[in-house]
Amino acid sequence: MQVLVIEDEADVRLNIVEILESGGFQPIDAADGRVGLAIAQSQHPDLIICDIKMPDLDGYEVLEAIRNNPSTATLPFIFLTAKTDLRELRQGMNLGADDYLTKPFRRIELLETIAARLRKHEGLRQLELQIGELQENNSHRSDVLNTITHDLRAPLTTIKVALQMMETLPDNRPQYMDIAFNACAQGDELIQNLLDLYQLEAGEMKIEPRPLDLQETFRNLYYSFKIRTENQQQQLKWDVPEVLPPMISDGISIQRVLVELLTNASKYTPTDATIAVKVRESDAQETVPRLIIQVQNQGEIAADALPRLFEKFYRVPGGDRHKHGGTGLGLTLVHRLVEQLQGRITVSSDQGWTKFKITLPCEMQ
Known part of the structure; x- marks a missing residue:
């Protein structure tokens, strides 16, 4: 041998x-x-x-x-x-x-x-x-x-x-x-x-739509990840309106999506760089009101890796800067959960930033 x-x-x-x-x-x-x-x-x-x-x-x-x-x-x-x-x-x-x-x-x-x-x-x-x-x-x-x-x-x-x-x-x-x-x-x-x-x-995970307090959801996330980014000497920018539209959705699934995206961002963001969260409503003229959430971080992902980010077990080579480790399933779960919430998620990476954009309906039937 x-x-x-x-x-x-x-x-x-x-x-x-x-x-x-x-x-x-x-x-x-x-x-x-x-x-x-x-x-x-x-x-x-x-x-x-x-x-x-x-x-x-x-x-x-x-x-x-x-x-x-x-x-x-x-x-x-x-x-x-x-x-x-x-x-x-x-x-x-x-x-x-x-x-x-x-x-x-x-x-x-x-x-x-x-x-x-x-x-x-x-x-x-x-x-x-x-x-x-x-x-x-x-x-x-x-x-x-x-x-x-x-x-x-x-x-x-x-x-x-x-x-x-x-x-x-x-x-x-x-x-x-x-x-x-x-x-x-x-x-x-x-x-x-x-x-x-x-x-x-398998279609066995059911969502449970109910009225949500979005302000409380984002406030709790902010305080949780503020501590984490400070420990890693990263900057956290938080652009969330004081008033958000009423929303009927599965709060547990939404929180899981946001936690996974913020955790992923903290892994791939260098020291002294920035993670930014921005939340806004869709344009008033749209028939169905939607909530738009952007999670972005400083640090680019190679173009050939972008199409694979939502694949099971895929990890960007050399990307985990702080050696936290991971399962390679987080973004796959994010993608499936957003689809189950009747929403859409996209990812782009250029000019030194990687951005995930989620669009969710403010009400679910």
């Missing part, structure tokens, strides 16, 4: 290569992240071992590129880290690393870690084969089942590593508990989004 070693320290890299050869593996080595990434994408090794701190292209960037490429997304990936870098493991695990090794390590530790990752990968491959059989009979399930194994694996791996680190470094227990809780929340979000999406597509 081929194992790619990406390590800028020559002595460490050669030592790993020798251990791999003695263990019956076929090592390929690269002295920096950019060369290693090119080898991974062209040769598709069975497993990748990668240092975190490297010049030009570091281990996080290599891993993110690996996971965002469909041809390499499921490759087992092991990080190398120094003991002083353990606090940085959370970022790597959130990006989808499978395991880590702390330098210096023993020969047996390296070989056992590789063997464990390869066994798990083979198990996932067998599961994918079984999923493939299901795909022949049910094209709807194929979208979910083909991706869910990978997306659920990330938080489970993070929880496992956090528990291991609690034993290794008990003084840092609160830090690793926080990591585990965040991973649990990530897994819970994925499961909830999957259930909601299934109900929407």
Whole structure:
């Protein structure tokens, strides 16, 4: 089996290569992240071992590129880290690393870690084969089942590593508990989004129209996301009229749509940049009065990515600036919910801004 070693320290890299050869593996080595990434994408090794701190292209960037490429997304990936870098493991695990090794390590530790990752990968491959059989009979399930194994694996791996680190470094227990809780929340979000999406597509999620207090809805959203943007050193501009038209709609669905859009904007907005919300009524001469909501943020999305934003599990490559992670289902749910509310949503990105525009009827029959 081929194992790619990406390590800028020559002595460490050669030592790993020798251990791999003695263990019956076929090592390929690269002295920096950019060369290693090119080898991974062209040769598709069975497993990748990668240092975190490297010049030009570091281990996080290599891993993110690996996971965002469909041809390499499921490759087992092991990080190398120094003991002083353990606090940085959370970022790597959130990006989808499978395991880590702390330098210096023993020969047996390296070989056992590789063997464990390869066994798990083979198990996932067998599961994918079984999923493939299901795909022949049910094209709807194929979208979910083909991706869910990978997306659920990330938080489970993070929880496992956090528990291991609690034993290794008990003084840092609160830090690793926080990591585990965040991973649990990530897994819970994925499961909830999957259930909601299934109900929407199966026609089982019913809306409950009732008179809404739009001022209170937007006021609560403002205070909630004001704190979040301040923590991330972002600017929040809020242009909502003091008086809004009466509206009969499903308030829970509308709030879910707005929370998803604002959460998405906060992920993709750089520090010191702006997120803007604008609400207005449609022109008076329109037969059906409508509410128009715009959520925009500084930061452009590539033109070729725009048509895919509402696809299941799609994530803009390299877009999550603050490494919050996500399910790739949020915007899909937004699109389906807006349609169920008899509304329309569009997205555009140019001149340094990305804008989502929602148009909703002020009354629903």
